[in-house]
Amino acid sequence: MSAPARSDTRGGTSTALLDVRKLDAWYGPTQVLHGLDFSLAPGSIATLLGANGAGKTTTLRALCSMVKTRGEVSVDGTRIETRATEDIVRMGVAHVPDGRGTFLDLTAEENLRLGGYARRDRAALAGDIERMYRYFPRLKERRRQQAGTLSGGEQQMLAIARALMLRPRLLLLDEPSFGLAPMLVAAIFDILRTINREEKVAMLLVEQNAALALELADQVFLLETGRIVISGDAAMMRDDVAIRRAYLGY
Amino acid sequence: MDAFIAQVLSGLATGGIYASVALALVMIYQATHLVNFAQGELAMFCTYIAWAMMEAGFPYWAAFAATLALAFVLGVAIERLVIRPVESSSVLAVVVVFIGLLVICNSLAGWIFTYTIKPFPSPFPTQPLFGNHYLSSHGIGAIGITLIVLVLLFLFFRFTSLGLAMRAAAQNPVSARLVGIRVGWTKALGWGLASAIGAIAGMMVAPIVYLDPNMMSGILLYAFAGALLGGIDNPWGAVIGGFIVGILENLVGAYLIGNELKLTVALIIIVGVLVVRPSGLFGRVVVTRV
Numbered sequence: 001m002s003a004p005a006r007s008d009t010r011g012g013t014s015t016a017l018l019d020v021r022k023l024d025a026w027y028g029p030t031q032v033l034h035g036l037d038f039s040l041a042p043g044s045i046a047t048l049l050g051a052n053g054a055g056k057t058t059t060l061r062a063l064c065s066m067v068k069t070r071g072e073v074s075v076d077g078t079r080i081e082t083r084a085t086e087d088i089v090r091m092g093v094a095h096v097p098d099g100r101g102t103f104l105d106l107t108a109e110e111n112l113r114l115g116g117y118a119r120r121d122r123a124a125l126a127g128d129i130e131r132m133y134r135y136f137p138r139l140k141e142r143r144r145q146q147a148g149t150l151s152g153g154e155q156q157m158l159a160i161a162r163a164l165m166l167r168p169r170l171l172l173l174d175e176p177s178f179g180l181a182p183m184l185v186a187a188i189f190d191i192l193r194t195i196n197r198e199e200k201v202a203m204l205l206v207e208q209n210a211a212l213a214l215e216l217a218d219q220v221f222l223l224e225t226g227r228i229v230i231s232g233d234a235a236m237m238r239d240d241v242a243i244r245r246a247y248l249g250y
Numbered sequence: 251m252d253a254f255i256a257q258v259l260s261g262l263a264t265g266g267i268y269a270s271v272a273l274a275l276v277m278i279y280q281a282t283h284l285v286n287f288a289q290g291e292l293a294m295f296c297t298y299i300a301w302a303m304m305e306a307g308f309p310y311w312a313a314f315a316a317t318l319a320l321a322f323v324l325g326v327a328i329e330r331l332v333i334r335p336v337e338s339s340s341v342l343a344v345v346v347v348f349i350g351l352l353v354i355c356n357s358l359a360g361w362i363f364t365y366t367i368k369p370f371p372s373p374f375p376t377q378p379l380f381g382n383h384y385l386s387s388h389g390i391g392a393i394g395i396t397l398i399v400l401v402l403l404f405l406f407f408r409f410t411s412l413g414l415a416m417r418a419a420a421q422n423p424v425s426a427r428l429v430g431i432r433v434g435w436t437k438a439l440g441w442g443l444a445s446a447i448g449a450i451a452g453m454m455v456a457p458i459v460y461l462d463p464n465m466m467s468g469i470l471l472y473a474f475a476g477a478l479l480g481g482i483d484n485p486w487g488a489v490i491g492g493f494i495v496g497i498l499e500n501l502v503g504a505y506l507i508g509n510e511l512k513l514t515v516a517l518i519i520i521v522g523v524l525v526v527r528p529s530g531l532f533g534r535v536v537v538t539r540v
Contacts, residue, residue, distance in 0.1 A: 118430025
């Protein structure tokens with residue numbers, strides 16, 4: 001660990017929803033993450049910031065066993081790092097992946113139905129699809145359309161709605177603002193804030209747009225070449241001009 | 251004119267069988283992006299199982315249903331035990347496994363049931379249905395069974411959440427895992443379904459070509475031609491392609507080159523499609539930036 005952490009934000013294992021200890025990750029022979037330590041309280045929002053290639057996307061993938069890892073990852077006190085991706089999802093960890101992961105040949109509504117595939121209470125799915133249409137009315141207009149024909153913004157909404165269909169405890173978001181018009185970004189972040197407040201869904205957000213992420217998040221973890229170099233309160237980070245200039249570029 | 255209609259209709263009957271096998275090929279192609287060369291031999295082996303059960307005194311439809319169930323289990327088991335361990339290695343490894351399965355099924359059938367050609371019963375009456383003189387009852391029955399299978403599959407994939415999950419897993423396995431689909435099992439299920447569809451095709455074709463360990467080799471070629479013609483990644487295309495090949499085969503055989511050279515039709519279609527339009531009539535054209 002190169003730089004000292006500004007504050008210790010880790011909760012104890014008993015209270016944290018997500019607890020990560022000494023997490024390493026590899027792409028093939030290349031080690032990308034080096035001993036990440038962080039945790040996330042239930043219902044809170046944390047953001048991972050950092051330059052391209054710092055390992056933000058890899059961190060989200062590592063949490064879902066999508067890459068080779070070493071270290072400990074717990075959700076609600078249950079160790080998950082040896083489980084398969086689909087089993088981690090079934091524990092209530094939803095992932096809006098890099099590139100959106102849309103099922104392009106299926107309709108928008110089928111994409112939503114798939115989002116709830118792992119749930120036991122299948123009867124509630126129809127109601128939840130309607131709930132998603134209230135959050136994202138555009139998706140309702142497009143419900144019978146092939147998802148591949150949706151615009152980038154609509155596909156991003158679809159990806160978020162699909163993840164929410166799981167009724168997750170923890171939502172991993174990989175650049176929800178990517179390629180979207182500013183108006184739409186603001187709308188999507190408003191919805192995320194609402195969902196966090198009303199449904200107590202904890203979120204781990206990877207974002208290029210640091211200003212935006214800092215407004216939404218409670219905590220910040222700043223990554224540099226696969227290591228957490230700074231972690232702390234989002235409000236504090238917003239006010240720290242030196243950090244903003246050095247790491248966040250605004 | 252009468253002869254022409256008769257040729258077209260009997261082409262439809264065999265076309266239905268090609269369509270079924272083509273559909274089985276497409277189902278496995280969608281999951282693995284490889285053509286299962288052993289599909290025909292698996293179907294042949296299952297047909298022998300049906301034959302053995304009928305010899306043991308089972309009534310036709312009981313043997314039919316039991317064979318479908320066995321074929322399904324066999325398909326799942328093959329995927330789990332044989333395909334899965336080599337799946338992530340090279341394409342050639344999987345192709346070699348397919349060819350190995352082909353040879354094993356063929357020799358096993360010959361060893362257990364001998365190479366003597368056997369008659370296989372048809373569940374349909376011997377008198378032509380509805381007093382028509384174009385098509386045998388078995389031909390009509392085979393078309394009917396094919397259509398029933400197609401409709402059931404359509405309903406399964408379109409309206410059940412398991413069917414939806416299988417489509418999702420075939421399209422985008424990474425995303426499918428991220429919504430909690432057990433992609434490995436959907437593949438195994440695809441193999442089971444493909445194997446059961448193949449078994450139906452085998453039981454429908456055996457009364458026409460008689461049962462012997464090599465009965466499916468030609469049919470697999472026609473089915474492959476049908477699947478390619480319709481588009482190897484498109485189930486509907488494969489079905490339509492299967493029917494087209496069945497009719498073409500009959501017409502070309504009857505009016506152009508004679509029955510002895512009919513198999514050439516399949517090969518010409520395969521080469522022709524690959525040269526002129528590799529994606530087939532209804533397939534998706536995949537453009538890759540290099």
